[in-house]
Amino acid sequence: MADKVVIVGAGPSGLSAALFLDEMGIPVTVIERGTGPSDDPRAATFHPPTLELLAPSGVTAELLERGIKSPLWQHRDRKKGLIAALDLSVLSRETEHPYRLQCEQHKFVQILSKHLADRPGVEIRYGTDLLSVEQDADKVMLATTSGPVACDWLIAADGGRSLVRKSQDIVFEGFTYKERFLVITTNYDFAKRGFAVSNYIADPDEWCAVFKVPGDRPSGLWRSVFPMDEDEDEETIVRDFASAHARVARFVPEQDAFDVVHVNVYNVHQRVASTFRKGRIMLIGDAAHVNNPLGGMGMNFGIHDAHNLAEKLAAVVKGEADESILDRFSRQRRYAAQTFLQRMTIQNKRNLEERDPDLKLAREKELAEIAADEERSRAHLMQTSMIAGYRAANAIE
Numbered sequence: 381m382a383d384k385v386v387i388v389g390a391g392p393s394g395l396s397a398a399l400f401l402d403e404m405g406i407p408v409t410v411i412e413r414g415t416g417p418s419d420d421p422r423a424a425t426f427h428p429p430t431l432e433l434l435a436p437s438g439v440t441a442e443l444l445e446r447g448i449k450s451p452l453w454q455h456r457d458r459k460k461g462l463i464a465a466l467d468l469s470v471l472s473r474e475t476e477h478p479y480r481l482q483c484e485q486h487k488f489v490q491i492l493s494k495h496l497a498d499r500p501g502v503e504i505r506y507g508t509d510l511l512s513v514e515q516d517a518d519k520v521m522l523a524t525t526s527g528p529v530a531c532d533w534l535i536a537a538d539g540g541r542s543l544v545r546k547s548q549d550i551v552f553e554g555f556t557y558k559e560r561f562l563v564i565t566t567n568y569d570f571a572k573r574g575f576a577v578s579n580y581i582a583d584p585d586e587w588c589a590v591f592k593v594p595g596d597r598p599s600g601l602w603r604s605v606f607p608m609d610e611d612e613d614e615e616t617i618v619r620d621f622a623s624a625h626a627r628v629a630r631f632v633p634e635q636d637a638f639d640v641v642h643v644n645v646y647n648v649h650q651r652v653a654s655t656f657r658k659g660r661i662m663l664i665g666d667a668a669h670v671n672n673p674l675g676g677m678g679m680n681f682g683i684h685d686a687h688n689l690a691e692k693l694a695a696v697v698k699g700e701a702d703e704s705i706l707d708r709f710s711r712q713r714r715y716a717a718q719t720f721l722q723r724m725t726i727q728n729k730r731n732l733e734e735r736d737p738d739l740k741l742a743r744e745k746e747l748a749e750i751a752a753d754e755e756r757s758r759a760h761l762m763q764t765s766m767i768a769g770y771r772a773a774n775a776i777e
């Protein structure tokens with residue numbers, strides 16, 4: 381017998397979709413090529429709408445226990461220092477969570493996996509690689525390393541290189557940056573130098589973003605994100621921490637010692653799928669859109685996709701709505717991906733690397749004015765906290 385709903389990918393998007401569908405009474409099967417919950421620490425920032433969506437299941441309470449609340453974040457200039465500090469508490473009338481929460485992606489995946497393990501309606505098949513996908517008017521047929529699987533509806537949450545998206549000839553429109561992003565985790569306490577938990581540091585030659593994460597120790601760890609020169613060798617930089625150490629040391633007084641704990645390199649893309657639905661197949665998360673990490677939005681957006689789709693797919697499976705409602709999912713989330721996620725993350729990178737001194741000065745003045753004015757702060761933070769994009773998507777017919 382065919383499964384009703386199968387999800388490919390047990391990352392943040394796929395597991396969130398499983399959680400939301402189960403809460404709506406729809407059984408799901410998740411297939412995942414990894415042999416257990418992923419330990420990739422990539423994302424670390426949770427925004428208010430995401431914490432609201434995950435609250436009914438108890439997941440938000442666990443994230444709050446393990447994470448670091450960050451109501452304040454800073455814009456800095458590498459030479460001048462602090463330009464503006466933005467305070468999310470001005471959003472307290474808009475959300476129960478007027479802050480960013482810092483908690484690593486792999487801990488979130490672990491929390492979701494633990495919640496789902498107790499639910500009889502959810503089966504996660506680890507160690508199962510999807511090999512090919514076909515659909516007709518009545519069902520979707522999957523070939524996997526554990527044998528064939530048939531389902532009524534397939535949710536593709538299989539990441540940026542999505543085999544499902546490619547199998548359906550869905551175009552992934554956009555571009556890839558020529559520079560890679562280098563993420564260096566250290567035990568240097570940037571708070572000693574007046575940094576907030578989240579900081580964006582503009583510089584035309586080498587911008588940087590610095591964030592605190594809980595790590596595995598009470599004092600936490602600090603991640604720095606830098607652009608990486610095209611001719612730098614990825615293997616050397618990841619294996620030999622010396623050049624990573626030198627990069628962070630340029631931010632730190634000479635006498636302060638610190639250790640590099642981890643180094644990662646990522647290729648970065650800005651792309652959106654030409655549709656998020658084709659017949660019985662829907663795309664969510666990185667399978668549907670990818671973006672640079674400046675603003676901490678990609679994973680959050682995938683969780684918002686998962687909730688939007690779960691509500692509509694549950695209604696279709698229960699016979700309460702026509703399947704055309706799934707096109708609305710695609711319209712809503714694609715609109716928000718282009719108008720908010722892509723536009724804002726592309727602009728965030730441009731602001732950090734701005735070379736024109738007049739434009740740079742104008743941006744600094746604007747940020748300082750926004751920070752000093754409560755109304756302008758609220759309008760700005762509605763966008764950067766993803767509340768505006770989330771609401772705008774839901775308003776699309």
Ligand SMILES: Cc1cc2nc3c(=O)[nH]c(=O)nc-3n(C[C@H](O)[C@H](O)[C@H](O)COP(=O)(O)OP(=O)(O)OC[C@H]3O[C@@H](n4cnc5c(N)ncnc54)[C@H](O)[C@@H]3O)c2cc1C
Pocket residue numbers: 388389390391392393394411412413414418422423424425426485508509510511537538539540542543561563646664665666667673675676677678679680681682
């Ligand atoms: C450095 C960095 C920092 C970031 N920081 C943030 C942040 O602070 N906040 C934020 O919101 N986002 C952030 N992001 C983005 C975030 O990491 C991604 O958006 C997120 O991982 C997407 O989740 P996903 O579940 O859609 O895809 P993935 O996490 O890629 O998961 C896809 C899953 O599908 C499985 N899979 C793939 N193909 C198959 C197959 N054929 N068969 C079976 N299984 C398969 C994979 O094994 C994987 O488990 C960051 C990204 C980077 C690189």
